[in-house]
Amino acid sequence: MIGITTPLVHLVGAGPGSPELLTVKASALLQEADAVLYDRLILPEMLEHVSPHAVAICVGRAPGGRGMAQEEVNDHLIRLARQGLRVVRLKGGDPMVFGRGGEEVQALVKAGVAVDLVPGLSSAWAALTLGGIPATHRGVSAVVTVVSGHEPERLPWPHLVGLGGTLVFLMAMAQLGAIAERLMAQGMSADTPAAVIEKASWPDQRMIVAPLRELAHAAEQQRMTPPAVVVVGHVVTVLPPIVGAP
Ligand code: SAH
Secondary structure, three states: OOOOOOOEEEEEEOEOOOHHHOOHHHHHHHHHOOEEEEOOOOOHHHHOOOOOOOEEEEOOOOOOOOOOOHHHHHHHHHHHHHOOOOEEEEEOEOOOOOOOHHHHHHHHHHOOOEEEEEOOOOHHHHHHHHOOOOOOEOOOEOOEEEEEOOOHHHOOHHHHHHHOOEEEEEOOHHHHHHHHHHHHHOOOOOOOEEEEEEOOOOOOOEEEEEEHHHHHHHHHHOOOOOOEEEEEOHHHHOOOOOOOOO
16 A cells, blocks of 8 residues: 555454454454553453464453553554554453543544454443343343442442443442442342342353342352352343343
8 A cells, every 4th residue: 555544553342252242343343453452351262353463462461460650551552553463452241331431442543543443242231131130121120230230339329320221330349339329228138139240141151140238149059150240120020030141
């Protein structure tokens, strides 16, 4: 090609983990990429879609653990794109849902790098469906609120309970007890059904269902760990447990 092309990064959602849940576009971009920067929640099976000639770099960090700082990730992306490489930034779920996708876009655009945004299937939706839980159900819930459970003290609890629909918490496992307590303190019934879906779409997906008052204890007993999605609301028990079981 003659002339100067604008450096470009494809910011791609990988879905919840299973390569079968990659979009057709994501899969094609992975095959064509020269460089793929991916998060910790990307399963090795997914990297089989990447050309053997490409470099694949894990930039993710465990919660509170070591890994590349966000600025380093941004700098890396900018440098690779300026080299004229086909760069894919692969993020779990949808890149714009609790994944700092927006911050990466801001940094790239500021550096004169164009961004191609490719949505992915967010775990916020996929975990429920894979667990056999309808996010909405006629007569049961017409509202779904997706919440970060990371800092419960910053959440508007009266509003969350007042909405009366389905509550979906991401990044909530370290705060499960505090979340349940705050919901009950705002008047939500302790019998409200709740579920934890761990590693949705992964080969070792697991799920527990318990009334809100027992949720944290049940999760601890079953040693449920991140990544997991927490669902609170009557939709949890709308379908028989067999539906959607892995
Ligand atoms: N952008 C991602 C969310 C990133 S925040 C998305 O759209 O899915 C990380 C949180 O996502 C985890 O703490 C967990 O709550 C959730 N998560 C991601 N993948 C998951 C999976 N396969 N199963 C269950 N929860 C998952």
